Amino acid sequence: MKLFRCQVCDNIIYFENRTCGRCGHRLGYVPELEIMAALEPAGGDAWTPLAGDRGLRRFCANADYDVCNWLTPAEGRDRLCVACRHNDTIPDMSQPSHLAAWRDIELAKHRLFYGLLRWKLPLKTRAEDPRHGLAFEFLADPPHPSGPKVMTGHDDGVVTIALAEADGAEMEKRRAELAEPYRSLLGHFRHEVGHHYWDILVRDGDRLEQCRAVFGDDSQDYDAALERHYARGAPADWAERFVSAYATCHPWEDFAETWAHYLHIVDTLETASAFGLRIKPAIDKDGAHSARLDFDPYVIGSIDEIIDAWAPFVVAMNSVNRAMGRPDLYPFVLAPAVVEKLRFIHELVRGAGAASREGKDKTRHGLAPLASVPFARTTG
Incomplete structure (x- = not known):
């Protein structure tokens, strides 16, 4: 992961930052330029990045939940950023614990996409490619304790991540039970997307x-x-x-x-x-x-x-x-x-x-x- 700097005050900023800790400017990631940009309001929901091409951008719709800080072209049709448009199923936001878990999951997913985009690996959504597009399901276990648990895994381009994996205590429990000392949300994403790329780069390639x-x-x-x-x-x-x-x-x-x-x-x-x-x-x-x-x-x-x-x-x-x-x-x-x-x-x-x-x-x-x-x- 790169380090970034605020274009207003030269403060070091990080990939997950929403605002600059020194000058207070709003920050957003411009994926097509691979930069974190300080932003100036441009009217309505548009922002002007103070770096790169300075073309008008707007935040991904998932910024409303504080789970994404990526930007899209202001005049584009997509309200979701290049990472979030691969989400097929998100948790029920009426449950506060679901929102907290989703935020942690999205932090890991956006780091995954940082790498996939830097390599210019093929990325298509289910809308673009119904057979081989990449999609994510973030699912909670059923409320009854005896119900079947959600299993993290991959099935023909659909990656399922159990919300329970975002719970620190549950993650430690699974690390011990499954003898997987390096188990992490980011590790899950990188592993499961590996199955997807086996399909499209190895089997079909x-x-x-x-x-x-x-x-x-x-x-x-x-x-x-x-x-x-x-x-x-x-x-x-x-x-x-x-x-x-x-x-x-x-x-x-x-x-x-x-x-x-x-x-x-x-x-x-x-x-x-x-x-x-x-x-x-x-x-x-x-x-x-x-x-x-x-x-x-x-x-x-x-x-x-x-x-x-x-x-x-x-x-x-x-x-x-x-x-x-x-x-x-x-x-x-x-x-x-x-x-x-x-x-x-x-x-x-x-x-x-x-x-x-x-x-x-x-x-x-x-x-x-x-x-x-x-x-x-x-x-x-």
């Missing part, structure tokens, strides 16, 4: 055999594999070949876990670079634990350069956490076999982004316009 050569045969029975995993657990030597224990249960989950870790790594390295961090411990005479985090991993760098920067940074992050009496922030080991899986994801993402940019260039020269996107449904 003529990369299936190449993917199977790296991740294994995905045609094996998924339900049986999942049942076996929860009954027996992961193999004792899983860390030699997989990024997580859960990745061992089926090639689809291996792909999604590896995809999520790739997104974690790139976004964290960009954040470190934005802060000007440099890893160079004085005791390290041969440079094995040194790294210069001075490149944009979204744009440049091979997977080897990214991993070479990541490995020392992980040691530093985990050491700081241990000094505070906390568990390792990144409790994973990237074995050579895992790096090769990350290489596949890296090349898939870079290739898809390049193809998407080429397609958008053609669209700008007179092909089909975007479809209008309706507001999301509300559910209790």
Whole structure:
């Protein structure tokens, strides 16, 4: 994630900020320009960004709930921003706890979209592509305690996130029960969207055999594999070949876990670079634990350069956490076999982004316009 500055007072501002803490200017994110902009009122619901093209913008309709700070063109047909227009079902806002949970969920989702948009990955809503469009359902468990619980997951482009995942106590409980120490809302989004991109970039993108050569045969029975995993657990030597224990249960989950870790790594390295961090411990005479985090991993760098920067940074992050009496922030080991899986994801993402940019260039020269996107449904 980048750092941003207020164009009025030069104060450092962050991705989630709504107003500048120094000068009080209203702030909004302009996704097509990848900037946080200080804003001046322009009449009605329009605002003038004090950066970029200065074209009139208005806030996403979900800003009314304080769950979004993204902007859309003031004259555009869409009242939802490029991230929120993928929402299919939102919680019942008459429940105060639902609104608080939705806000936390949207913070994570918007960070997900920051990365997807920076890579220029293909993004279509259900209105634009009823078969393969990406949609989100944010669902609450039924009020009766004995009722079926909402399961976070993916089904043919529809990602379901259980509102319970936004409850801190419930999240800690599930981390312990499922032995998933890195479980988080952002992790869920990155993992589940990995399944979506497997569908459109691997299965439908003529990369299936190449993917199977790296991740294994995905045609094996998924339900049986999942049942076996929860009954027996992961193999004792899983860390030699997989990024997580859960990745061992089926090639689809291996792909999604590896995809999520790739997104974690790139976004964290960009954040470190934005802060000007440099890893160079004085005791390290041969440079094995040194790294210069001075490149944009979204744009440049091979997977080897990214991993070479990541490995020392992980040691530093985990050491700081241990000094505070906390568990390792990144409790994973990237074995050579895992790096090769990350290489596949890296090349898939870079290739898809390049193809998407080429397609958008053609669209700008007179092909089909975007479809209008309706507001999301509300559910209790």
